[in-house]
Amino acid sequence: MGYTLNFNLIWRHFDKLSGGLLLSLELALISIAIGIAIGLVLAVWYVSAGRIVRGVIAAYVEFIRNVPLILLVYLVFYGLPTVIDIAYSAQTSFVATLALYSGAYLVEVFRSGLEAVPRGQIDAGKAIGLTPWQRLLHVRLPTMMRITLPALSNTFISLFKDTSVASVISVPELTYGAQWINFNTFRIVEVYLVVTAMYLVTGYALLFALRLVERWYRTAR
Amino acid sequence: MLSQIAYALPFLAEGFALTLWVSLLVVVLSLFAGVILGVGLVYGPAPLRWAVRIFSDTIRGIPILVLIFFVYYGLPAVGVHLQSFWAAVLALTLFKTAQVVEYLRGAVASIPKGQSEAAMAIGLTFRQRLAYVIFPQAFRRFLPPWINGVTDAVKGSALVSLLGITDLMQAINQVIGRTYEAMPLYILGALLYFAVNYALSYASRRLEQRFAFIRE
Amino acid sequence: MATSSNDSPALLDIAEVSKSFGSVEVLRSVSLKVAKGEVVTVIGPSGSGKTTLLRCVNFLESYDSGSIRIDGKEVGFRDGGARQRRSERDLAGMRAETGMVFQGFNLFPHLTAAGNIMLGLTKVRGKSKGEARSIAEHWLGRVGLAHKADSLPAELSGGQQQRVGIARAVAMEPKILLLDEITSALDPELVGEVLAVVKSLAEDGMTMVMVTHEMAFARDASSRIVFMADGGVSAVGPPKEVLAAETTNERLRTFLARFRASQF
Ligand SMILES: Nc1ncnc2c1ncn2[C@@H]1O[C@H](COP(=O)(O)OP(=O)(O)OP(=O)(O)O)[C@@H](O)[C@H]1O
Ligand SMILES: [Mg+2]
Numbered sequence: 097m098g099y100t101l102n103f104n105l106i107w108r109h110f111d112k113l114s115g116g117l118l119l120s121l122e123l124a125l126i127s128i129a130i131g132i133a134i135g136l137v138l139a140v141w142y143v144s145a146g147r148i149v150r151g152v153i154a155a156y157v158e159f160i161r162n163v164p165l166i167l168l169v170y171l172v173f174y175g176l177p178t179v180i181d182i183a184y185s186a187q188t189s190f191v192a193t194l195a196l197y198s199g200a201y202l203v204e205v206f207r208s209g210l211e212a213v214p215r216g217q218i219d220a221g222k223a224i225g226l227t228p229w230q231r232l233l234h235v236r237l238p239t240m241m242r243i244t245l246p247a248l249s250n251t252f253i254s255l256f257k258d259t260s261v262a263s264v265i266s267v268p269e270l271t272y273g274a275q276w277i278n279f280n281t282f283r284i285v286e287v288y289l290v291v292t293a294m295y296l297v298t299g300y301a302l303l304f305a306l307r308l309v310e311r312w313y314r315t316a317r
Numbered sequence: 318m319l320s321q322i323a324y325a326l327p328f329l330a331e332g333f334a335l336t337l338w339v340s341l342l343v344v345v346l347s348l349f350a351g352v353i354l355g356v357g358l359v360y361g362p363a364p365l366r367w368a369v370r371i372f373s374d375t376i377r378g379i380p381i382l383v384l385i386f387f388v389y390y391g392l393p394a395v396g397v398h399l400q401s402f403w404a405a406v407l408a409l410t411l412f413k414t415a416q417v418v419e420y421l422r423g424a425v426a427s428i429p430k431g432q433s434e435a436a437m438a439i440g441l442t443f444r445q446r447l448a449y450v451i452f453p454q455a456f457r458r459f460l461p462p463w464i465n466g467v468t469d470a471v472k473g474s475a476l477v478s479l480l481g482i483t484d485l486m487q488a489i490n491q492v493i494g495r496t497y498e499a500m501p502l503y504i505l506g507a508l509l510y511f512a513v514n515y516a517l518s519y520a521s522r523r524l525e526q527r528f529a530f531i532r533e
Numbered sequence: 534m535a536t537s538s539n540d541s542p543a544l545l546d547i548a549e550v551s552k553s554f555g556s557v558e559v560l561r562s563v564s565l566k567v568a569k570g571e572v573v574t575v576i577g578p579s580g581s582g583k584t585t586l587l588r589c590v591n592f593l594e595s596y597d598s599g600s601i602r603i604d605g606k607e608v609g610f611r612d613g614g615a616r617q618r619r620s621e622r623d624l625a626g627m628r629a630e631t632g633m634v635f636q637g638f639n640l641f642p643h644l645t646a647a648g649n650i651m652l653g654l655t656k657v658r659g660k661s662k663g664e665a666r667s668i669a670e671h672w673l674g675r676v677g678l679a680h681k682a683d684s685l686p687a688e689l690s691g692g693q694q695q696r697v698g699i700a701r702a703v704a705m706e707p708k709i710l711l712l713d714e715i716t717s718a719l720d721p722e723l724v725g726e727v728l729a730v731v732k733s734l735a736e737d738g739m740t741m742v743m744v745t746h747e748m749a750f751a752r753d754a755s756s757r758i759v760f761m762a763d764g765g766v767s768a769v770g771p772p773k774e775v776l777a778a779e780t781t782n783e784r785l786r787t788f789l790a791r792f793r794a795s796q797f
């Protein structure tokens with residue numbers, strides 16, 4: 097293999113990568129924020145709902161989990177506007193897709209978290225005269241949060257990696273930046289080495305930071 | 318509109334078959350590679366353990382799409398020429414192998430230490446302990462997550478459409494290019510992926526229940 | 534049944550064995566000889582090194598100095614005194630000569646009661662399936678479980694599981710049987726059935742070293758009692774002598790007093 101590495105061109109276009117990384121993080125953050133909202137609402141609804149609602153929520157969860165993300169991205173960006181009258185940018189469309197996508201995974205996370213809240217805690221809440229709504233807000237959700245935080249962190253890290261799929265609809269995130277440099281400079285090995293390092297460092301730094309947050313949350317009130 | 322799609326059905330079926338074929342290859346190859354590396358990770362000498370750890374953490378730390386592009390565009394750059402089909406299979410296999418390594422490690426680690434000790438106490442050698450005591454038990458814990466993880470190979474395989482390989486995803490996009498019937502075709506594709514993956518995750522859940530009974 | 538080992542040649546010879554975990558010395562120059570047919574019970578407070586001593590005898594645990602011989606052969610190290618660890622194959626062969634019964638049973642959950650017993654017979658002793666099966670059935674009969682041969686461990690009670698554990702160990706015809714608190718994980722009403730099996734093996738002349746908290750059993754069924762404290766042998770002798778040494782041995786007195794207090 098007589099390939100000599102030369103990173104000069106990569107550094108010259110590094111703004112494509114650094115900007116891409118920031119956008120990846122932004123996409124992941126907005127998506128998980130909406131995803132958490134979807135997941136929470138549906139999980140709370142699910143545990144108290146009748147069979148029909150449960151069936152519908154389960155269908156949403158199972159559908160999303162068993163279909164490739166890239167297909168969902170195409171479906172929302174190219175498919176939906178052909179049947180309903182909406183127009184959105186690729187970026188908005190991708191965030192919507194990833195939010196729905198993470199929402200489906202988070203419903204599961206939150207649902208099992210809610211079911212893991214010890215019966216005794218809920219009874220204790222009743223005993224001191226809390227209304228069902230207060231019990232949810234002050235007893236069940238805080239306990240559930242503590243239980244589900246590690247799974248939430250993991251979901252966020254994998255969403256961060258999933259943002260790479262946005263490149264297929266030309267959202268200029270990190271993988272798109274890599275492809276741009278790939279096609280325009282042909283320093284192929286170099287660009288993917290750098291991008292691999294960027295995903296790894298960012299991903300593991302996030303993981304480390306989130307584990308710290310979890311530890312803090314477990315001990316703090 | 319329906320007639321146009323009906324006309325495209327054989328083409329879609331071919332794409333679907335290719336999706337299944339890629340997934341099958343990846344699943345089988347990664348099973349072999351993953352089990353071997355996984356055993357290396359659990360029982361190997363320190364340098365091997367480190368190598369496998371780094372391999373697995375690196376692969377699992379980057380998006381599959383980056384891995385696919387890296388292999389597809391990177392290999393020719395260093396003088397290795399693979400057909401795009403095999404480049405895709407290689408990339409997905411690397412990704413899946415790292416998963417199998419972790420399933421195997423988890424399965425073996427879940428067997429209590431007392432099991433090896435009891436096996437030692439009756440005079441079994443290291444290989445016999447693995448073959449007759451550890452692996453048969455680890456297998457039950459390995460199988461459900463592994464079958465469930467096959468869905469990741471099927472879903473991941475949709476990304477090979479980006480290399481110009483006519484799998485189900487690519488076939489759908491091509492038919493849409495001709496018919497402009499985006500929504501029905503995406504939904505049809507989603508249902509096909511769903512059918513395969515749901516069957517797999519269902520099987521995995523059933524197995525888990527069955528093995529749970531045997532355990533205790 | 535031999536009552537004292539001082540004159541008869543030792544089947545198990547533990548000589549000045551020491552062992553540390555990190556900076557903690559767990560065994561301090563322990564010496565003990567056990568003659569063929571003897572039943573030696575080991576008692577002592579928690580953390581005194583009883584389990585570690587047993588695990589050294591079949592080399593589940595290595596030790597730092599001293600020697601452990603069975604029938605004159607060093608257990609874990611090559612002959613010649615160079616303290617070179619035996620090969621994996623040699624070690625397996627040596628371990629097959631000692632049987633071990635565990636506190637937590639450690640039955641193989643994927644194998645039936647008979648399968649648990651047959652594994653060593655076929656893979657280590659090289660017996661045919663049929664032969665191994667009839668040996669397994671014989672021993673299951675001895676421990677009162679002939680009808681459970683094809684049950685999985687999960688389908689057996691704790692007492693039944695432990696009896697299979699004993700059958701698995703003795704079916705290998707070991708020279709010596711090591712038992713580590715084999716009734717501690719059992720409900721009180723199941724202890725009796727397991728001890729009865731041990732007693733009948735003792736009557737058959739099986740050599741045993743048994744760690745136990747069943748003081749009545751130690752007194753009635755053993756040829757000698759070893760009292761361990763702080764990693765060393767603090768008292769050893771026939772049951773009556775050792776239990777009588779309470780008057781002179783401060784540690785033994787505290788141990789027995791605490792023990793009696795916990796019983797009532
Ligand atoms: N693998 C190990 N690593 C570090 N320390 C250990 C290990 N195994 C045992 N020890 C320590 O060695 C000492 C002796 O332990 P051992 O299990 O032999 O005691 P024991 O007499 O069997 O106690 P018990 O009655 O509680 O079973 C204890 O202080 C224990 O904490
Ligand atoms: Mg002990």
